[in-house]
Amino acid sequence: MDGSTHRLFAASVSIATSTATGAPLWQAAASAVIATASSAGWTSPDADQTWLDWTPGGHRGLMHWWGLPAAVAVAVLVFVPPDSAWAIWALLLGWSSHLLADFIFGEQPPGIPMAPWWSYAGLGLNSGGAVEKALRWGMPAFITWQALALVAGDLLLGWRP
Ligand SMILES: [Zn+2]
DSSP states (O other): OOHHHHHHHHHHHHHHHHHHHTOOHHHHHHHHHHHHHTTSGGGSGGGGGTTTTTSTTSTTSGGGOTHHHHHHHHHHHHHSOGGGOHHHHHHHHHHHHHHHHHHHHOTTTTSEEEETTEEEEOOOOOTTSHHHHHHHHHHHHHHHHHHHHHHHIIIIIOOOO
16 A cells, blocks of 8 residues: 555544544644554554564564554553553554555555464455555545544534543
C-alpha cells in the first residue's frame, strides 16, 4: 500500500475511534495527527526499509508482526494510567492500521507475519491496484464527512460527554 493511502486509512480509523470513545475535540485532533504520523514512512512499520532495515525478516518482517503492538498494548494497560494513555493508543492505532492495511494489500509474500518474521498471512490484494486507487480517491471525502460529524456532534448536538 502506498504511503498516502496508509495515512488516509490511519486518519479515518483514528477519527472513528475518537468518535466512538467520546474523546474531547482537541484530543481527537491530536490523536489523528499522531496516528497519521505512525502509519507511514520512517515512524511506521515501514521503518524496516530505512533505519530499521537490520531487524529480522527485513521489510515486512519483525516490524510488521502484530505481536509488537499487542505487547505494547498490554504494557499500556498494565503500567500507564488510563487518563494519560491516549497518545500511546493513538500511536498504536496508526501503527496497527498500517499492519491491517498490509494484511489486506501486501503481496510477495502476501500480508504480514503471523509469527515474529515468518508464517505470512493476508488477503494479497494488488498493492497500488484498482481497489487501493479507489480508496485513495474516495477516502478524503469520507474523512471530511467523519470530521464534520465529529465536530457537529461535539458542538451542536451535545451528545458527547
Ligand atoms: Zn508496510
